[in-house]
Amino acid sequence: MREGQVIERLRRIASAPEARGLVDDVAVLDGLVVTHDTIVEGVHFFPFDPPASVGWKLAAVNLSDIAAKGAKPAGALLSLTISGGGDWEMEFLNGLEAACESYRLPLIGGDTVGLPERAPRVLGLTVLARASGVVPSRATAQPGDNLWLVGTVGDAAAGLAQLRDDSRASGALVEVYRRPVPQLAAGEALAPVAHAMMDVSDGLLLDTLRMAQASGCTANIDLAALPLSAAFIAERGQSVEQRIFAATGGDDYALLAALPAETDPLSLSLPSGTTIARVGTMTAGSPDVRLTDGVVPIRLPEVLGFEHRGNPASPVADRP
Amino acid sequence: MREGQVIERLRRIASAPEARGLVDDVAVLDGLVVTHDTIVEGVHFFPFDPPASVGWKLAAVNLSDIAAKGAKPAGALLSLTISGGGDWEMEFLNGLEAACESYRLPLIGGDTVGLPERAPRVLGLTVLARASGVVPSRATAQPGDNLWLVGTVGDAAAGLAQLRDDSRASGALVEVYRRPVPQLAAGEALAPVAHAMMDVSDGLLLDTLRMAQASGCTANIDLAALPLSAAFIAERGQSVEQRIFAATGGDDYALLAALPAETDPLSLSLPSGTTIARVGTMTAGSPDVRLTDGVVPIRLPEVLGFEHRGNPASPVADRP
Numbered sequence: 333m334r335e336g337q338v339i340e341r342l343r344r345i346a347s348a349p350e351a352r353g354l355v356d357d358v359a360v361l362d363g364l365v366v367t368h369d370t371i372v373e374g375v376h377f378f379p380f381d382p383p384a385s386v387g388w389k390l391a392a393v394n395l396s397d398i399a400a401k402g403a404k405p406a407g408a409l410l411s412l413t414i415s416g417g418g419d420w421e422m423e424f425l426n427g428l429e430a431a432c433e434s435y436r437l438p439l440i441g442g443d444t445v446g447l448p449e450r451a452p453r454v455l456g457l458t459v460l461a462r463a464s465g466v467v468p469s470r471a472t473a474q475p476g477d478n479l480w481l482v483g484t485v486g487d488a489a490a491g492l493a494q495l496r497d498d499s500r501a502s503g504a505l506v507e508v509y510r511r512p513v514p515q516l517a518a519g520e521a522l523a524p525v526a527h528a529m530m531d532v533s534d535g536l537l538l539d540t541l542r543m544a545q546a547s548g549c550t551a552n553i554d555l556a557a558l559p560l561s562a563a564f565i566a567e568r569g570q571s572v573e574q575r576i577f578a579a580t581g582g583d584d585y586a587l588l589a590a591l592p593a594e595t596d597p598l599s600l601s602l603p604s605g606t607t608i609a610r611v612g613t614m615t616a617g618s619p620d621v622r623l624t625d626g627v628v629p630i631r632l633p634e635v636l637g638f639e640h641r642g643n644p645a646s647p648v649a650d651r652p
Numbered sequence: 653m654r655e656g657q658v659i660e661r662l663r664r665i666a667s668a669p670e671a672r673g674l675v676d677d678v679a680v681l682d683g684l685v686v687t688h689d690t691i692v693e694g695v696h697f698f699p700f701d702p703p704a705s706v707g708w709k710l711a712a713v714n715l716s717d718i719a720a721k722g723a724k725p726a727g728a729l730l731s732l733t734i735s736g737g738g739d740w741e742m743e744f745l746n747g748l749e750a751a752c753e754s755y756r757l758p759l760i761g762g763d764t765v766g767l768p769e770r771a772p773r774v775l776g777l778t779v780l781a782r783a784s785g786v787v788p789s790r791a792t793a794q795p796g797d798n799l800w801l802v803g804t805v806g807d808a809a810a811g812l813a814q815l816r817d818d819s820r821a822s823g824a825l826v827e828v829y830r831r832p833v834p835q836l837a838a839g840e841a842l843a844p845v846a847h848a849m850m851d852v853s854d855g856l857l858l859d860t861l862r863m864a865q866a867s868g869c870t871a872n873i874d875l876a877a878l879p880l881s882a883a884f885i886a887e888r889g890q891s892v893e894q895r896i897f898a899a900t901g902g903d904d905y906a907l908l909a910a911l912p913a914e915t916d917p918l919s920l921s922l923p924s925g926t927t928i929a930r931v932g933t934m935t936a937g938s939p940d941v942r943l944t945d946g947v948v949p950i951r952l953p954e955v956l957g958f959e960h961r962g963n964p965a966s967p968v969a970d971r972p
Contacts, residue, residue: 338738338745339764342730345749348758350727359760361727361780364682368729368778370763372771407670407681410662411690411731411776418658425658429665438668440679443690443776444659451692452767454774456731458688460681 357397365403365461373452385510387427394459395514396585400531402523403461410442411456471546473528473590475616482518482587484561489581504563512585517603528590535582535637550617556626559609677717685723685781693772705830707747714779715834716905720851722843723781730762731776791866793848793910799932802838802907804881809901824883832905837923848910855902855957861941870937876946879929
């Protein structure tokens with residue numbers, strides 16, 4: 333028995349159309365877009381991470397799913413385990429509240445539960461958001477679409493690598509890993525024109541493969557076009573090897589949008605300062621990802637991202 | 653720092669009207685009633701409980717909150733930890749699916765996460781339901797109302813006591829503890845006429861106190877009027893002591909409704925076989941519970957129910 337079988341079983345249970353086959357990170361019910369993410373201490377975050385950053389991140393990763401559907405945050409329900417004296421949880425709530433205030437996400441309910449001693453914390457958040465018209469699926473990209481990426485990739489993975497080397501690491505990359513920024517405004521601007529959209533949380537190549545598989549197209553990604561941040565380049569350079577690292581690292585919370593070829597997203601009202609880059613195309617063909625560096629074909633790496641589950645950034649080497 | 657402070661902090665964050673002050677077990681957003689319950693292995697269920705019963709119960713306890721608001725189940729998001737080989741989880745899903753099918757609750761989303769080795773399972777469910785008109789609060793009972801109870805009390809606590817004595821115990825009471833039945837149809841029938849309604853999950857006396865405090869009335873409960881099941885009476889008798897046990901045991905998932913004196917719920921279209929009893933009244937006065945056995949005043953027991961958190965039935969003696 334493997335986890336994959338459990339997930340297959342879940343898919344068979346979730347046969348209602350609102351579930352979107354459990355492949356779209358969100359459900360859509362009565363005009364509301366609903367998503368839930370759970371994070372586990374020692375799996376998705378380090379025990380030594382500042383609790384406020386864990387609270388921020390839990391909100392941000394859910395809001396990233398909402399951003400990819402062009403929806404407006406409407407309410408959140410928190411599942412909060414409480415252990416020890418509660419100090420950790422109070423700091424966690426500071427970070428959660430900061431994210432909720434930043435993105436106008438009212439906390440409207442949830443549950444608090446105690447934990448047996450020494451049990452790892454498990455934190456869940458359900459976010460409800462109001463759809464603003466179309467809710468783009470990941471399954472409706474079309475041959476001829478351009479693939480656009482909002483945000484940079486690789487920063488969070490680079491920050492995570494720094495933390496693995498030294499738990500006291502700090503700086504811009506660690507900050508991106510700990511406090512991702514959901515691309516809500518960009519998502520809202522792109523949703524009406526996107527054929528397909530999803531957030532990039534498990535690694536660009538893996539998430540692109542998922543869009544290609546769901547849509548029945550071939551995705552072509554040009555590593556040379558990847559938007560890398562100055563901090564990433566300063567830390568790791570921009571060799572092909574590092575670009576592959578960035579394209580498979582995960583935890584980016586960027587947006588991947590398949591737009592019709594004639595659509596220029598720069599003509600849309602994106603927030604000023606939005607990083608957006610055309611990183612590839614969809615073409616007719618087998619549902620797969622093909623990789624180039626400019627025009628030079630590159631062999632696809634063995635690992636495209638975090639396959640294991642929806643919420644990827646495992647800080648521990650031997651994830652369960 | 654105590655758990656109470658964490659919950660107070662949550663209340664201050666959850667200032668939006670949809671949150672209902674976090675005192676009503678549910679949020680109400682755009683016509684949807686939304687609730688979330690989380691259960692923890694070793695806290696809310698025994699490691700030796702049949703996994704299918706845990707799945708059933710997780711759905712049922714959420715649906716009980718929905719029942720108390722007279723709403724119709726519309727969708728659920730599951731947060732599922734996966735540990736070991738996955739066999740436990742497959743059985744858990746069998747029970748969850750059975751409850752979802754019984755109460756027409758489509759599973760529409762959620763998240764699966766791995767756990768570190770030997771970590772207790774933590775299972776969460778968010779349920780969305782469509783409000784059918786009024787969504788009764790617990791805070792609007794009025795002096796002069798009669799307090800009606802749908803369902804019996806004490807069975808689950810009696811079943812839990814049997815399991816604590818012998819983990820192989822079985823029978824009707826254990827079954828009620830493990831597979832509670834949400835009173836959805838009765839809740840829907842009562843919601844339009846109820847001044848206030850809530851589900852009884854933490855003990856009748858404690859939940860009645862909560863309604864009294866939220867409504868600013870005195871609740872008067874007559875122990876002699878408590879509906880006890882034949883199985884309960886066969887196991888424990890019906891002495892005042894046992895009635896107090898039943899009124900404080902928790903995990904009943906009965907409904908407590910404050911109805912205007914002139915309303916006879918037996919004239920409503922309750923499902924056939926519904927157990928409903930007038931167990932008390934609301935009167936003007938301090939927000940408290942007063943207890944009688946018939947006309948004889950009874951001193952309120954020191955412990956009114958499970959104070960610790962929303963989801964009460966801790967199978968372990970020393971809950972965190």
